[in-house]
Every structure is written in C-alpha cells, then in structure tokens.
Amino acid sequence: MDSFLRTSKEWLVSAREEKITIVVGNEACDLDSMASAVLFAWFRSEDNPETSSFKKYIPLLNIPKEDIKLRPEFQTLFKICHIDAANLVTLTDLPTPEILPPEQTQWVLVDHNKLDSNLGQLYSSCVAGCIDHHNEENSVPKNTKTEPRIIEKCGSCTSLVLREVAAPLLDENADLDDKPKYGSDVLKLGLASILIDTHNLQDATKTRKVDQDVVTCIDRILSARSPDWNRDAFFGEIDAVMRNLDGLSFNDVLRKDYKQWTETDVKLGISSVVRDLDFLDGLVDKDQAIGANSGQYMTAVSEFMAKRELDIWAVMTIFSSKQKDGDKLFQRQLRLHWRSQQSRMLVEKFEERNREELQLESIKDTKLSPGAEQNWMTWRQNNVAASRKQVAPLIRNTVKQYSKI
Numbered sequence: 001m002d003s004f005l006r007t008s009k010e011w012l013v014s015a016r017e018e019k020i021t022i023v024v025g026n027e028a029c030d031l032d033s034m035a036s037a038v039l040f041a042w043f044r045s046e047d048n049p050e051t052s053s054f055k056k057y058i059p060l061l062n063i064p065k066e067d068i069k070l071r072p073e074f075q076t077l078f079k080i081c082h083i084d085a086a087n088l089v090t091l092t093d094l095p096t097p098e099i100l101p102p103e104q105t106q107w108v109l110v111d112h113n114k115l116d117s118n119l120g121q122l123y124s125s126c127v128a129g130c131i132d133h134h135n136e137e138n139s140v141p142k143n144t145k146t147e148p149r150i151i152e153k154c155g156s157c158t159s160l161v162l163r164e165v166a167a168p169l170l171d172e173n174a175d176l177d178d179k180p181k182y183g184s185d186v187l188k189l190g191l192a193s194i195l196i197d198t199h200n201l202q203d204a205t206k207t208r209k210v211d212q213d214v215v216t217c218i219d220r221i222l223s224a225r226s227p228d229w230n231r232d233a234f235f236g237e238i239d240a241v242m243r244n245l246d247g248l249s250f251n252d253v254l255r256k257d258y259k260q261w262t263e264t265d266v267k268l269g270i271s272s273v274v275r276d277l278d279f280l281d282g283l284v285d286k287d288q289a290i291g292a293n294s295g296q297y298m299t300a301v302s303e304f305m306a307k308r309e310l311d312i313w314a315v316m317t318i319f320s321s322k323q324k325d326g327d328k329l330f331q332r333q334l335r336l337h338w339r340s341q342q343s344r345m346l347v348e349k350f351e352e353r354n355r356e357e358l359q360l361e362s363i364k365d366t367k368l369s370p371g372a373e374q375n376w377m378t379w380r381q382n383n384v385a386a387s388r389k390q391v392a393p394l395i396r397n398t399v400k401q402y403s404k405i
C-alpha cells in the first residue's frame with residue numbers, strides 16, 4: 001500500500017496530461033476520514049498502473065502537512081500498517097490550480113457530503129460522488145455517473161466504503177489470502193477506524209449492522225492468518241494513543257479535531273476533545289505559566305476565534321470514567337463561546353430550543369477563577385448519544401432561523 005501512496009502522489013503533478021480522481025475526507029481529518037480516503041482510492045485504483053486505461057485515484061488528507069503530528073494515532077497505525085506518513089498527500093502538497101486545473105479533476109467526498117472552504121471554492125463543481133454517514137447537505141449531484149452516491153447513518157464511514165469498494169470482504173466464501181488488495185495491513189487500517197468510531201462495537205448509539213458485519217469479517221480473516229491476533233488488544237492500543245494528549249498545547253488540542261461552517265454569514269466552529277473541560281482549562285494555565293483566570297482563558301479563546309473569524313465557537317468534550325462494576329460511563333460537556341451581542345443571542349436561542357433534547361444542565365467551570373466578564377456558557381450534556389454529528393445541525397438550524405432577526 002505504501003508504494004501505491006508514493007505513486008499516487010506523483011500523479012498529482014501529471015494531472016495536466018491525464019485526468020485524476022481526488023478522494024478527500026472532511027476537514028477534521030480524523031481516523032475515519034483518513035482511512036476512508038486511503039481505502040477508497042486503494043480499492044478503486046486498478047492493479048496495473050502502467051496501462052493507459054488506468055484510473056488514478058489519489059487520497060487527500062484535508063489538513064496541512066504539519067497537522068499530521070497532532071494525530072499520534074495516525075503514527076501508531078501507520079507503523080502497524082507499514083505506511084510512511086511522508087507519502088500521504090495533504091493540502092500542503094496540493095498544486096496550484098494552474099498545475100492542477102479543475103477540469104482535469106473529479107472529486108469523491110468521503111466522510112462528508114459537501115466540499116467546503118478553499119477546496120470548495122475551487123473544485124465544488126467537480127464533485128462526482130460521495131460516501132458518507134452525516135446528514136444530507138444536498139450538495140453532491142443526485143445522479144452521479146461512475147462514482148457512488150451513498151449517504152447512510154452508521155458508526156463509521158469506513159464501513160460504508162469497504163462494503164462498497166471491497167465487497168468480497170463480506171463474502172464468507174471468498175478466498176482473499178492471495179489477493180494483495182486484501183493484505184492484513186490494508187484490513188487493519190479499515191478495522192482501526194471502525195473500532196474507534198464504534199468503541200470496539202460497544203457503543204450501541206452509533207454501531208449499525210454494516211459496522212458489525214465489516215468488523216466481524218475482517219476479524220475472522222485476521223484470526224485465520226495469525227494465531228496471535230487479538231482484536232480487543234488492537235483496539236486498546238489505538239484508543240490509548242488517541243486519548244493521550246500529553247505535550248499538546250491548549251491551541252493544539254482544540255484544533256486537533258475541528259470543523260467549521262458558515263450559515264447565513266455567521267461563522268461557526270466546533271472542536272471535539274476526548275478529555276474533560278477541567279483538563280482543557282488546566283492547559284491555559286500551562287501555556288502561560290501563570291495561574292489561569294477567566295481573563296487569560298478569554299485571551300486564548302479570542303485568539304482562536306479571531307484567527308478563524310468565528311462568531312460562535314463550540315467545544316464538545318467526551319470522556320469516560322470507570323464505574324464500580326468496571327463498566328465505563330461516558331459523559332459529555334458542551335461550551336459555547338460568542339463574539340458579539342448578536343451571536344450571544346444565537347447561543348441563548350440555541351439553549352432555549354435544545355435544552356430538552358440535549359438534556360443540557362448548566363455547570364460551573366471549576367478550573368477557571370472568575371475574572372473578566374464571560375463570553376461563554378457551559379453545560380453538562382446528559383444526552384450522551386448526541387455527538388458533533390447531531391449537535392452541529394442543531395446549532396446551524398438556530399443560526400439559520402434567528403441570525404437575520
């Protein structure tokens with residue numbers, strides 16, 4: 001797979017002569033987006049790159065190159081799967097439109113279904129298909145030609161990708177052992193993504209049949225190939241690396257898993273964090289080497305928001321604590337920051353409209369000593385099933401309905 005990635009990187013610059021398909025995940029670029037893009041490109045590309053009819057599919061990570069280092073779980077998985085991170089195409093590698101003219105490209109979106117930001121401005125008319133598990137944005141043409149158009153709710157987009165482009169995986173009678181396309185490295189890349197998104201199939205609010213089916217089949221193949229194979233241990237290794245945010249600054253933690261939308265001229269950003277708010281607020285202190293008070297917190301927040309011109313910035317946390325019976329209890333918190341009185345009104349409207357559905361319960365920030373006037377509100381979100389996938393549309397709907405008043 002590594003040599004495929006290296007070759008695909010070279011195709012980028014020869015696109016003037018030969019058309020290419022770019023497969024891109026969403027801008028949060030989590031494990032699911034990365035694995036979906038790589039696996040779609042890998043399975044759709046034909047085996048023999050020398051033939052002229054070769055279809056060139058290039059996976060693209062929707063982040064600058066330097067941001068790969070914010071995702072240590074990628075590094076761990078790349079090691080397991082024998083992938084050199086340097087061979088992956090990132091936004092930093094994307095040539096200018098003069099070298100990569102839009103008409104020479106078609107784009108397949110995985111793990112999102114609307115091409116946003118800079119890429120969207122240049123290439124949204126070239127979108128030729130999508131596979132996604134988010135809400136329908138009605139942006140990808142309804143009739144795609146040779147590429148799929150699949151939008152279906154499930155735990156991991158990777159499950160949908162594999163079901164679509166690697167169907168023999170789900171066929172119990174298929175013998176895949178001598179097929180390089182189905183090597184163990186490839187299967188582990190897909191498996192890691194699905195296990196993380198479904199918490200090893202334990203998160204019943206997210207896991208669907210397609211996730212279960214794909215995991216069961218990959219698990220069976222890997223067990224048959226190696227007596228030492230242990231799915232739980234594999235999940236545990238990746239999960240532990242993901243939750244370890246040691247050494248990252250406040251700013252890095254908040255841009256590690258970040259998405260942004262513009263709704264009726266209001267800019268909304270949402271950061272997802274796998275630790276609680278006390279951990280996060282402690283980092284403000286660490287960054288500045290002095291005790292954190294609300295004023296310092298506000299400075300850090302203003303910088304983050306100003307850099308992205310945000311009107312509203314949400315921070316969502318998900319973390320777990322061990323119960324007496326050994327089970328994990330998952331908890332969520334939500335914090336919304338506003339820039340102006342207008343965006344404050346939107347945040348208040350959001351709370352009013354969604355308090356019940358999200359089971360929001362106001363909480364005090366324990367790590368921040370009071371200082372200047374706050375421009376944020378914090379809640380415990382007792383509806384733990386609602387992740388960013390559900391909360392983002394709720395905030396966007398409030399903005400759509402009230403921002404013009």
Ligand SMILES: [Mn+2]
Nearest residue numbers: 032033111157
């Ligand atoms: Mn996803």
